[in-house]
């Protein structure tokens with residue numbers, strides 16, 4: 595089976611700042627794929643180039659056998675994006691937001707069913723501004739799924755959530771994958787990546803430094819540093835040049 599996303603030697607600069615110098619990875623169908631890296635490593639820029647929100651300066655990207663720089667309109671129907679911060683007006687009601695997003699797609703999902711799946715049925719008529727952090731997050735996942743995408747790109751999904759809400763969100767992500775959607779997850783939380791992701795790419799200073807399963811990255815750091823037990827956080831710190 596060919597990968598659903600292929601990124602080779604991606605390069606992207608903003609003026610003098612090289613945000614992405616050389617990033618390569620592939621994502622297989624129905625994987626939960628994590629993108630990890632320190633602040634400013636180029637993670638968001640990478641997923642923006644993949645989802646067609648930014649044009650790359652160099653390298654190649656194929657998403658579902660299309661090029662985001664040339665086939666953006668087609669890919670908008672196939673890739674659902676959850677942005678870092680929800681950009682909805684405070685006064686919009688939950689159902690209105692879903693109805694509005696449905697109009698962006700030729701064949702939208704039944705948003706009532708999505709609302710139910712995300713555990714938000716009781717908040718149907720609530721204004722966005724009155725939702726809790728966890729509810730806002732679940733709404734933004736629902737909005738990313740309204741177009742029945744084949745791929746969902748979720749950027750810093752659980753940032754700002756309490757531990758219980760984070761765990762609820764993890765269960766939801768697994769249910770999204772079980773619907774047949776490939777999930778690309780940008781995250782700072784190593785525990786999240788270790789629990790959820792089939793494979794991860796670690797990006798540091800605009801370059802991929804590793805692409806593997808969490809278990810393989812952990813084994814590598816154990817072998818290299820003679821540790822009995824290590825976590826993905828240990829592997830991440832070793833890969834991004836921090837001391838153990």
Ligand SMILES: Nc1ncnc2c1ncn2[C@@H]1O[C@H](COP(=O)(O)OP(=O)(O)OP(=O)(O)O)[C@@H](O)[C@H]1O
Pocket residue numbers: 608611612613614631632633634635636637638639640
């Ligand atoms: N629109 C922009 N204009 C100019 N520079 C930018 C822009 N967006 C990002 N950058 C710069 O590009 C680099 C990579 O940023 P990017 O947001 O892709 O990293 P990131 O890994 O997602 O970071 P974070 O974890 O902090 O969200 C940083 O140095 C950032 O300051």
